[in-house]
Amino acid sequence: MSRHRNVRSMNYSEEYDGYDDVYGHSVEDDYCVSPSEAAFMYDREGSKNKQKIGAFFQTVSNIAEEHEGEVDSKGSGSDIEEARLQSCIDQVKETLGSSFSIKEIVLSLKKNNFDIEKTINDLLMKRADGELKQETDKKGKAITTPHPQKAQVVSSNQTTVNVTKGFDLAQKDISRLCPTPRSESPGSGRVTPINVQSNENEEKPKHKSYGKDDVLNNYKKDRSGEKEHLYMIVIGHVDAGKSTLMGHLLCALGQVNQKTMHKYEQESRKLGKQSFVYAWVLDETGEERNRGITMDVGKSQFETNSKIVTLLDAPGHKDFIPNMIAGAGQADVAVLVVDATRGEFETGFDYGGQTREHALLVRSLGVSQLAVAINKLDTVNWSKERFDEIIQKLKVFLKQAGFKDNDVAFVPCSGLTGQNLVVKPTQKELIEWYQGPTLIEVIDNFRVSERPILKPLRFSVNDVFKGTGSGFCVSGKVETGSLSVGDKVLICPSREVASVKGLLTDDSPKQVVYAGDQAQVTLSGIEMQNVSVGNIICDPQNPVHVTTKFQARVVIFNIAVPITKGYSVVLHHQSLVEPVIVSKLIAQLNKSTGEVIKKHPRCLTKNTSALIEIQVSRPIGVELYSDCKELGRIMLRVGGATIAAGLITKIL
Amino acid sequence: MKLVYKNVDKDGQGTVGLIPEEPEDMWHAYNLISEGDSVRSSTIRKVQSESSTGSSTSSRVRTTLTISVENIDFDTQACVLRLKGRNIEENQYVKMGAYHTLDLELNRKFSLRKQEWDSVSLERIDVACDPSKSADVAAVIMQEGLAFVCLITSSMTLVRAKIDVTIPRKRKGFIQQHEKGLQKFYDNVMQAIIRHIDFDIVKCIIIASPGFVKDQFFEYMIQTAIKTDNKLLLENKSKFVLAHSSSGFKHALKEVLQDPAVTSKMADTKAASEVKALEQFYNTLQTEPAKAFYGKKHVEKACEAQAIETLLISDNLFRCQDVRQRKEYVRLVDTVREMGGEVRIFSSMHISGEQLDQLTGVAAILRFPMPELEEDDSEDELEED
Numbered sequence A: 001m002s003r004h005r006n007v008r009s010m011n012y013s014e015e016y017d018g019y020d021d022v023y024g025h026s027v028e029d030d031y032c033v034s035p036s037e038a039a040f041m042y043d044r045e046g047s048k049n050k051q052k053i054g055a056f057f058q059t060v061s062n063i064a065e066e067h068e069g070e071v072d073s074k075g076s077g078s079d080i081e082e083a084r085l086q087s088c089i090d091q092v093k094e095t096l097g098s099s100f101s102i103k104e105i106v107l108s109l110k111k112n113n114f115d116i117e118k119t120i121n122d123l124l125m126k127r128a129d130g131e132l133k134q135e136t137d138k139k140g141k142a143i144t145t146p147h148p149q150k151a152q153v154v155s156s157n158q159t160t161v162n163v164t165k166g167f168d169l170a171q172k173d174i175s176r177l178c179p180t181p182r183s184e185s186p187g188s189g190r191v192t193p194i195n196v197q198s199n200e201n202e203e204k205p206k207h208k209s210y211g212k213d214d215v216l217n218n219y220k221k222d223r224s225g226e227k228e229h230l231y232m233i234v235i236g237h238v239d240a241g242k243s244t245l246m247g248h249l250l251c252a253l254g255q256v257n258q259k260t261m262h263k264y265e266q267e268s269r270k271l272g273k274q275s276f277v278y279a280w281v282l283d284e285t286g287e288e289r290n291r292g293i294t295m296d297v298g299k300s301q302f303e304t305n306s307k308i309v310t311l312l313d314a315p316g317h318k319d320f321i322p323n324m325i326a327g328a329g330q331a332d333v334a335v336l337v338v339d340a341t342r343g344e345f346e347t348g349f350d351y352g353g354q355t356r357e358h359a360l361l362v363r364s365l366g367v368s369q370l371a372v373a374i375n376k377l378d379t380v381n382w383s384k385e386r387f388d389e390i391i392q393k394l395k396v397f398l399k400q401a402g403f404k405d406n407d408v409a410f411v412p413c414s415g416l417t418g419q420n421l422v423v424k425p426t427q428k429e430l431i432e433w434y435q436g437p438t439l440i441e442v443i444d445n446f447r448v449s450e451r452p453i454l455k456p457l458r459f460s461v462n463d464v465f466k467g468t469g470s471g472f473c474v475s476g477k478v479e480t481g482s483l484s485v486g487d488k489v490l491i492c493p494s495r496e497v498a499s500v501k502g503l504l505t506d507d508s509p510k511q512v513v514y515a516g517d518q519a520q521v522t523l524s525g526i527e528m529q530n531v532s533v534g535n536i537i538c539d540p541q542n543p544v545h546v547t548t549k550f551q552a553r554v555v556i557f558n559i560a561v562p563i564t565k566g567y568s569v570v571l572h573h574q575s576l577v578e579p580v581i582v583s584k585l586i587a588q589l590n591k592s593t594g595e596v597i598k599k600h601p602r603c604l605t606k607n608t609s610a611l612i613e614i615q616v617s618r619p620i621g622v623e624l625y626s627d628c629k630e631l632g633r634i635m636l637r638v639g640g641a642t643i644a645a646g647l648i649t650k651i652l
Numbered sequence B: 001m002k003l004v005y006k007n008v009d010k011d012g013q014g015t016v017g018l019i020p021e022e023p024e025d026m027w028h029a030y031n032l033i034s035e036g037d038s039v040r041s042s043t044i045r046k047v048q049s050e051s052s053t054g055s056s057t058s059s060r061v062r063t064t065l066t067i068s069v070e071n072i073d074f075d076t077q078a079c080v081l082r083l084k085g086r087n088i089e090e091n092q093y094v095k096m097g098a099y100h101t102l103d104l105e106l107n108r109k110f111s112l113r114k115q116e117w118d119s120v121s122l123e124r125i126d127v128a129c130d131p132s133k134s135a136d137v138a139a140v141i142m143q144e145g146l147a148f149v150c151l152i153t154s155s156m157t158l159v160r161a162k163i164d165v166t167i168p169r170k171r172k173g174f175i176q177q178h179e180k181g182l183q184k185f186y187d188n189v190m191q192a193i194i195r196h197i198d199f200d201i202v203k204c205i206i207i208a209s210p211g212f213v214k215d216q217f218f219e220y221m222i223q224t225a226i227k228t229d230n231k232l233l234l235e236n237k238s239k240f241v242l243a244h245s246s247s248g249f250k251h252a253l254k255e256v257l258q259d260p261a262v263t264s265k266m267a268d269t270k271a272a273s274e275v276k277a278l279e280q281f282y283n284t285l286q287t288e289p290a291k292a293f294y295g296k297k298h299v300e301k302a303c304e305a306q307a308i309e310t311l312l313i314s315d316n317l318f319r320c321q322d323v324r325q326r327k328e329y330v331r332l333v334d335t336v337r338e339m340g341g342e343v344r345i346f347s348s349m350h351i352s353g354e355q356l357d358q359l360t361g362v363a364a365i366l367r368f369p370m371p372e373l374e375e376d377d378s379e380d381e382l383e384e385d
């Protein structure tokens, strides 16, 4: 397969926000996943930064204070007001439909001092007075007037027309998705009705039975005036500074109170781990703190101007990649942290480090937008050359991994000193050459993924635990559809029925949760031990497929030994981790076109594509990729390395 | 297994007397006995007797029976071998031709008569009766929430306990449930070790996991042993070996068995050498695919061309009901040996044997590259679908 061809096919799918493009080109040998055992060992104590640590603590409190000041200033400033205005506009539109232009609503709102009741009355009065007649007639009932200056965003984010070579499975799927508020009209914070109409026509008949309008309307009602919710996973080689970066970010945003921070500082000093004080914000278990590494996905939350961001801090260590995969399955976007220190970037990137594997993994799991934090720039004296050098290397690789140039942003920063995280940098060596956005600005600019709320309910269980009251809780992500308190649901693969007693997102009770939400569900009518991580909670009328055998189309990464029939591998499907056997090699496929090159190949070698059959020892709940992207993706791992990513094409 | 006598004539016909001494020997017996063989052994038979008054009583008597085997049943976990067949020797309690089910018992002699003792069967006797083996190794392979406690003998890997619990993840502000869940899990694993591992026999206990689970668990176990004054664990502390595995699934044992730190502690390395041989096959497939064949047809072709350097074959194939098929496999083994090739008969009860079984059960590394056989084979496979 020639390189030319690869590049070409990638361009075709440029606009497409799916998985297909990963299949449209070959991932060259040297860019592939094969972390060696060597990466397991690292010398934490020998960290070069040690001597400087003390100096940084001074800045901790400073930055936090500075930041608090900033929030205050913002509070009185335009941002909050704008958000408030926005939410009011939404509420008004909710009631009145879209027959009034935003300008009118805004005017009226201001006049009525943001009192929604009054505004509505006011507007309706006007209408009655006939003042607005021409406007309404022209616009029809369903069209919102978008913010003029934001209208262009639509074209770049939302195009679904694509010429994709390789898999075309996803195409029919995408049009059905309810576009995100962000991609539709960033200002409105919700879905415009017109899209509902067109979506409906393309719905498969089997989903017709859904009270879609109700669901959508409720969704709009529930979520109007809220900031968009973004799930972000932080990835990168072990010790790249992920936890520190995010811990510092949280501190700087005032998410961690001074007292706690002080406590962490004292305690970490006692353990001689001062350099990990920020990491402690996320690494909570004793084990993690003692060892100074993240083991399971840590979760926290913060807000940006336009978004509520749930942060998933992934473990970088290769042994904990299964945890990372589970985390990435829940994420919309990713922040890839790389260590700019000389030699360290190279270790993480070239010599079997996790940088590549992580990036490939999240891409294969459907994450398409990426911020790359070039971290620890303090160790290289904020060198622009170093920054550019790293970007250069990463760009090539990320493109090959299937990320579009436009969806990748590079940000220079330092997690330890806090430069360029939340406030504009002050380091003069950095300002000299960098005027771009801060990390938080980049995060704020991410688009939120589509929320397929009209599809039947699918909820993947990521955690099972005792709640405070009766029953027990599961947490996970609503992949598709919606879920209300009182619903009867089916737990698959056991096919037991349970009912929903309560719903929480981010510790606040909800009546309904929608696709894209990470929720905590209190279940009753079922024993706690009968629900486990990896289960799929679904609509009893429209359950997920339960099977022990399926076919998948896979791309094979840079594997050390070929895959044969009968190969034992570990399957990752959402949060499920299950040993499986590659029971058949059905055909070897052309990586770009998907054509069958050879039937029943004897083995599959690295960087190829194939159709295989997978046998699971016990039933699991899966979906065809064409029906449900979220539950149609799989990853295969062996001996601690990811060997393939795939899409489920047939359920047997 | 103890060999009591062996009377096999030139044509391969004859009888062998054996005493199984440990559970693993049942596995050997299972691999030795085929349908159509006759087995003579002491057994318990329920006998109905009618008294003069006409009332019938049933009693159990011990008697020696010879049956012609029709059905073989092996419980891998309990190591019980059950043979069913017709009685072929006159007996005071059992009529000729009556059915009887014979459970082979430990430490009780049985004799096995075959029309033809082939090379594979004879080799099996040698292996089974080799006194140098039987240094047992135990392995605990685990990850958070999942653990297998296994015994690894020369030719079997037995799962003695599987612990599968859901441990709540750590959540912000709620790490207690996670840590409590973990502790409970460790307790379960520890109990399974105490219950299923015979420290008098087992020379080495491998604890393998990804990450720090193994260290954390070992630490926990020793601390708990100290607290509860568990002498057994404390005295055997030095037998534990910690190793890395990429997951807690059973098949990750093969990674453990490739770790030199582990194999150096194992007296018997059949399991490890099988893993290595299969790995070598896969490596060849990677580097020189034309020198790695698998599947009966392909391997037979390679054999015809005298190309086989190492033959990997699962003992599963010799247990097939079809006598003709068994003969073909035996011939394959014999031919390869005649040509100076090496033959490795994998135990299907080991991890690598399980995998070889999945890979048609037979594979070969060749001396020289051979062209890949073309389509007709894949047609065959298509029909299988």
Ligand SMILES: Nc1nc2c(ncn2[C@@H]2O[C@H](COP(=O)(O)OP(=O)(O)O)[C@@H](O)[C@H]2O)c(=O)[nH]1
Residues within 6 Å of the ligand: A047, A049, A236, A237, A238, A239, A240, A241, A242, A243, A244, A245, A275, A276, A279, A292, A293, A294, A316, A375, A376, A377, A378, A379, A413, A414, A415, A416, A417
């Ligand atoms: N000099 C310097 N050191 C950093 C920076 N960020 C993190 N570190 C150090 O790198 C080490 C690893 O950090 P950690 O956040 O645990 O990395 P993770 O494994 O990616 O989560 C710690 O010793 C940190 O103090 C940075 O920006 N500059």
Ligand SMILES: [Mg+2]
Residues within 6 Å of the ligand: A242, A243, A244, A279, A283, A293, A294, A314, A315, A316
């Ligand atoms: Mg970390």
